[in-house]
Amino acid sequence: MFSAAGAIPILSGFGYLFSMTTLRHVDLEQLKRAYEEDGYAVARGLFSPEEVEEIKSTFEEIHRHEFSKAHDDGIRDANDPLFHYPRIVHPHRFNAVARRQMLHPGVRSCLGVLFGEEPVATQTMYYFKPPGARGQAMHQDNLYLLVDPGTCLGAWTAIDRVDRENGCMMVVPGSHRGNILCQESADTSVSFSGFVTRIPKGMKAVEVLMEPGDTLFFSGSLIHGSGPNRTKDRFRRSFIGHYAAGSLEKISKFYLPLVKMDGSDYAVEAQAGGGACGQEWLGAVH
Numbered sequence: 001m002f003s004a005a006g007a008i009p010i011l012s013g014f015g016y017l018f019s020m021t022t023l024r025h026v027d028l029e030q031l032k033r034a035y036e037e038d039g040y041a042v043a044r045g046l047f048s049p050e051e052v053e054e055i056k057s058t059f060e061e062i063h064r065h066e067f068s069k070a071h072d073d074g075i076r077d078a079n080d081p082l083f084h085y086p087r088i089v090h091p092h093r094f095n096a097v098a099r100r101q102m103l104h105p106g107v108r109s110c111l112g113v114l115f116g117e118e119p120v121a122t123q124t125m126y127y128f129k130p131p132g133a134r135g136q137a138m139h140q141d142n143l144y145l146l147v148d149p150g151t152c153l154g155a156w157t158a159i160d161r162v163d164r165e166n167g168c169m170m171v172v173p174g175s176h177r178g179n180i181l182c183q184e185s186a187d188t189s190v191s192f193s194g195f196v197t198r199i200p201k202g203m204k205a206v207e208v209l210m211e212p213g214d215t216l217f218f219s220g221s222l223i224h225g226s227g228p229n230r231t232k233d234r235f236r237r238s239f240i241g242h243y244a245a246g247s248l249e250k251i252s253k254f255y256l257p258l259v260k261m262d263g264s265d266y267a268v269e270a271q272a273g274g275g276a277c278g279q280e281w282l283g284a285v286h
Contacts, residue, residue, distance in 0.1 A: 023106055028113045031217070035114050039176030040208070040218035046106045047157055047213040055239050056159050058097040059126045062088060069094060071285070073192055081229075082192055085128035089285060092124040092259065099124075099263070102241045107155050108261050110217060114153060115245040120266075121259040122152060122242045122251060123286065129236040135167050135226040137186035137196035138205070140175075142220030144286040146252040146271040147244045152220035158210040159237035166236040167229040169216060170205040176219035182276040190228055197223050242286070252283025 026043040034041035047055075062069065063085070070086040077083055091098035102124050111119040122145060142151040162168040178200060186196035199205060205225075208216055218224060220242075229236050244251065244258070251258070253270040260266060273282045 023109050026106070026110065028110065031110060032113050035217060035219070038171075038173040039222035040171050040173070040216060040224075042208065042210065043106070043110055043215045043217065044211070045213050046110070046215040047101075047104065049213065051101065051104075052157075052159055052212045054097060055101055055126075055157075056237060058095065059088060059091075059128070059237070059239075062091065062095065062126075063128070066094075075192065081130040081133045085130045085133070087128070088126040090124060091126060092121070098126070098239075099259070101239065102259065103261055103263060107215065107241065110215070111153065111155070111243050114217060115243075118246040118261060119153075119243045120246050120248070120261065122147070122244055122255040123240075124242075125240040125286070127236070127238045127240070129167055129226075129229050129238070131166075131229055131231050131233055131235070133167070133229045133236075134188075134190055134192045135228045136193050137191035138170075138172070138199060138223050138225035139183065139193070139195070139197045140180055140221055140223055141242060141286060143180050143183070143197075143276060144252065144284050145220060145242060145244075145255055146250065146275060146283040147220060147248050148250040148271060150245055150248065152242050152244050154216070154218045154220065155241045155243065156216040156218070157239045158212055158214050158216075159239060160212060160235055162208070162210040162236055162238075164207055164209075164227070165229075166231045166234045167226045168210065168236070169208045169224060169226050171208055171216075171218060172199055172203050172205050172223040175200065175203055175223040176221040178221065180221060180276045182278075191225075196225075199223060254283055254285050 071089040183195035
């Protein structure tokens, strides 16, 4: 049992039952209703200004002094802003601040309500998204993570103010009720990733405007992405964690070991392949 900022979980059966109360001005009952209806929900001000600044300064140091640990997305053009500011994948595996913030008590409380049980952490990422950077084509996270049973859940925290101009997140409400879809080739003039999930007919993407410290929670089946950063002087930095319900049995090998919310590593069976992209598909680094 633990208590964090007003959310009091009660251990029962397989997992945790969380009281529907407020958490740093976040109404957990409303958060759960929005998530179930639309596939996403925003917890405003979940991270304090001090926590946002700590994350920002930590990754500035990683960029400055541990550049070799950045993820290789195959960008070789020195004129591309992402060549100079590549994303950081799995920083919790080598940085104590990233690991601690991955296990943020507010995130844990929200996830407990959304999953209905104790979560486990599967991944962290940090995007700098400097001025002029391309966005990321529409996609579904569980195509990559292959969490089974169920799906993964993203927690996307804004480090800067996020709007259309600097490439805010875009989500397709209700798409979480559909199947995981294999992808098609994307327009790499506007997306750094080369694959895209097509939006089903009758649905459309909406922008999610956020302030520093806001956290967007979204289903691993939700279609989402972002546009380019069209500003000349504004970054769109974000810290992202992916999680699964603690009762998961399999996940793509690229996300092992998992991390329990007490900070300890553990493993489940690696997904043998299959799903939307066929039996040879083993998932991938997201």
